[in-house]
Amino acid sequence: MHLYNTLTRRIEELFPLNPPRVTIYTCGPTVYDYPHIGNWFTFIRYDLLVRTLRSLNYEPMWVMNITDVGHLVSDADEGEDKLEKGARREHKTAWEVAEYYTDYFINSMSKLNMLTPDALPKATHHIEEQIKLIQTLEANGYTYKISDGIYFDTSKFSRYAEFAKLDVDEQQAGKRVQFNPEKRNNSDFALWKFSPKNHNRDMEWPSPWGVGFPGWHIECSAMSMKYLGETIDIHSGGIDHLPVHHTNEIAQSEAATGKVYARYWMHTNHILLGKDKISKSLGNSIVLEDIEAKGYDLEAFRLLVLESYYRNQSIFTWEALEAAQNRLQDYRSMAALRWQTKPGIKDFPTFSYEDIPIELTRILAHDLNTPAALAFLSEVSTQINTVLLGPDSLDHFITMLTNIDKVLGLKLSSVGDITQEQKAIINEREQARKSNNWDKADELRNVLNKQGIGIRDTAIGTIWFPL
RNA sequence: GGCGCUGUGGCGGAAUGGUUACGCAGAGGUCUGCAAAACCUCGUAUGCCAGUUCAAUUCUGGUCGGCGCCUCCA
Numbered sequence: 001m002h003l004y005n006t007l008t009r010r011i012e013e014l015f016p017l018n019p020p021r022v023t024i025y026t027c028g029p030t031v032y033d034y035p036h037i038g039n040w041f042t043f044i045r046y047d048l049l050v051r052t053l054r055s056l057n058y059e060p061m062w063v064m065n066i067t068d069v070g071h072l073v074s075d076a077d078e079g080e081d082k083l084e085k086g087a088r089r090e091h092k093t094a095w096e097v098a099e100y101y102t103d104y105f106i107n108s109m110s111k112l113n114m115l116t117p118d119a120l121p122k123a124t125h126h127i128e129e130q131i132k133l134i135q136t137l138e139a140n141g142y143t144y145k146i147s148d149g150i151y152f153d154t155s156k157f158s159r160y161a162e163f164a165k166l167d168v169d170e171q172q173a174g175k176r177v178q179f180n181p182e183k184r185n186n187s188d189f190a191l192w193k194f195s196p197k198n199h200n201r202d203m204e205w206p207s208p209w210g211v212g213f214p215g216w217h218i219e220c221s222a223m224s225m226k227y228l229g230e231t232i233d234i235h236s237g238g239i240d241h242l243p244v245h246h247t248n249e250i251a252q253s254e255a256a257t258g259k260v261y262a263r264y265w266m267h268t269n270h271i272l273l274g275k276d277k278i279s280k281s282l283g284n285s286i287v288l289e290d291i292e293a294k295g296y297d298l299e300a301f302r303l304l305v306l307e308s309y310y311r312n313q314s315i316f317t318w319e320a321l322e323a324a325q326n327r328l329q330d331y332r333s334m335a336a337l338r339w340q341t342k343p344g345i346k347d348f349p350t351f352s353y354e355d356i357p358i359e360l361t362r363i364l365a366h367d368l369n370t371p372a373a374l375a376f377l378s379e380v381s382t383q384i385n386t387v388l389l390g391p392d393s394l395d396h397f398i399t400m401l402t403n404i405d406k407v408l409g410l411k412l413s414s415v416g417d418i419t420q421e422q423k424a425i426i427n428e429r430e431q432a433r434k435s436n437n438w439d440k441a442d443e444l445r446n447v448l449n450k451q452g453i454g455i456r457d458t459a460i461g462t463i464w465f466p467l
Numbered sequence: 468g469g470c471g472c473u474g475u476g477g478c479g480g481a482a483u484g485g486u487u488a489c490g491c492a493g494a495g496g497u498c499u500g501c502a503a504a505a506c507c508u509c510g511u512a513u514g515c516c517a518g519u520u521c522a523a524u525u526c527u528g529g530u531c532g533g534c535g536c537c538u539c540c541a
Contacts, residue, residue, distance in 0.1 A: 042541035238541030323491035375489035
């Protein structure tokens with residue numbers, strides 16, 4: 001497996017610490033609102049990473065956190081976090097908001113046919129671990145206290161700017177950022193925030209420094225270490241995390257343990273809507289329900305994600321989703337051949353069915369080149385559509401579909417048979433055609449089309465396919 | 468102001484120092500009762516200007532444009 005490693009800025013071969021195990025941490029959702037399609041792009045891509053590693057006979061151990069506390073709206077926002085803000089918006093408590101959107105997220109993952117991570121730890125369930133980690137940092141001399149919380153002194157971690165190639169001094173020239181004057185360095189970040197004096201938060205805990213809540217960054221370090229160890233193989237997330245969140249994670253983790261935090265860093269690039277980024281403030285979010293409401297399948301959405309390469313910025317258009325839906329139908333038509341083998345058809349001539357998922361995985365092993373994998377699958381589909389399927393190949397064909405599904409998650413092996421009644425209609429239509437009763441044949445064809453079944457008349461008989 | 472990415476046909480989107488994948492849409496064809504589907508063929512696609520090279524879309528420099536991050540963000 002070769003992956004682009006943000007640490008070295010090049011594609012490297014993956015050498016896990018303890019093969020065949022590969023430990024993977026993904027920065028997951030903040031559960032304060034519905035995730036938009038851009039969020040899902042990222043998560044589907046890591047789902048594909050895990051699937052690819054499994055197909056390569058690795059044993060990935062995948063942890064994705066649920067941020068349900070501490071993610072600040074902004075540093076200048078007097079300590080309000082997204083969960084508390086969501087609670088105000090919905091007239092609920094922060095706890096209720098977190099629970100609702102956590103359930104929604106997990107449910108949606110399943111609807112998208114994503115693998116379930118080995119752990120989905122919540123920040124609020126790991127307050128103790130976070131406090132301990134801050135205490136270690138305190139003992140190591142990396143922290144200081146100001147009026148609103150405990151902060152990490154980034155000037156004490158000399159490699160701070162290396163990961164993201166930041167020029168910390170130049171960033172001070174930026175006009176948009178309002179820095180807290182109490183902080184020693186502008187890049188310093190909160191480890192523990194005190195509850196505001198004038199009102200009670202829904203979520204707050206006692207700590208050695210006073211009642212409050214953890215800063216956002218510390219949760220990922222604490223939970224990654226708890227579930228995967230002090231040094232993990234792959235840490236992953238959206239590209240926006242590179243300069244701040246991941247930079248801070250490295251600083252606080254390595255300052256605490258003295259060990260390398262993560263050996264490979266992966267970052268997915270963003271998807272744009274036309275020329276705009278997706279953002280709640282622009283009001284252009286698209287959620288899964290919008291896609292379903294327009295009649296598209298979530299498998300088509302998954303296919304759309306796979307049609308672009310994860311390190312490039314890509315563009316979402318409804319036209320592109322339409323194209324993906326059509327492409328999905330092509331794959332499903334191929335899959336439907338399993339129910340209609342035709343005697344006398346010779347074996348698939350170019351390569352064996354067993355080799356196809358292997359080749360697919362081989363392509364993906366080069367830095368998850370999903371577009372190239374789909375190009376290959378489309379060529380395969382074309383060849384199978386030309387030759388069709390003989391009875392002797394059926395077992396191999398089904399195994400192929402199952403293994404393609406394991407790596408791409410497109411549910412091709414779930415394409416079901418048509419009913420006996422529908423088969424009877426097809427037979428009836430063939431009889432009508434033989435007796436030149438074209439009106440009846442066309443009428444029966446319409447009946448099938450209305451039931452979502454397309455008809456293809458070939459030299460060796462009628463082939464149906466899902467519309 | 469700093470850091471970084473990027474510019475491929477009508478749309479999406481890969482790859483590559485030497486016929487520009489793949490999907491969608493479009494045109495023509497084969498097949499068909501018709502249609503559809505399937506399959507085949509096609510479109511003079513690599514922002515612009517230089518440089519290196521036998522050869523650049525690919526490497527280098529410049530230029531113009533787009534985008535992201537440095538605020539919350541996948």
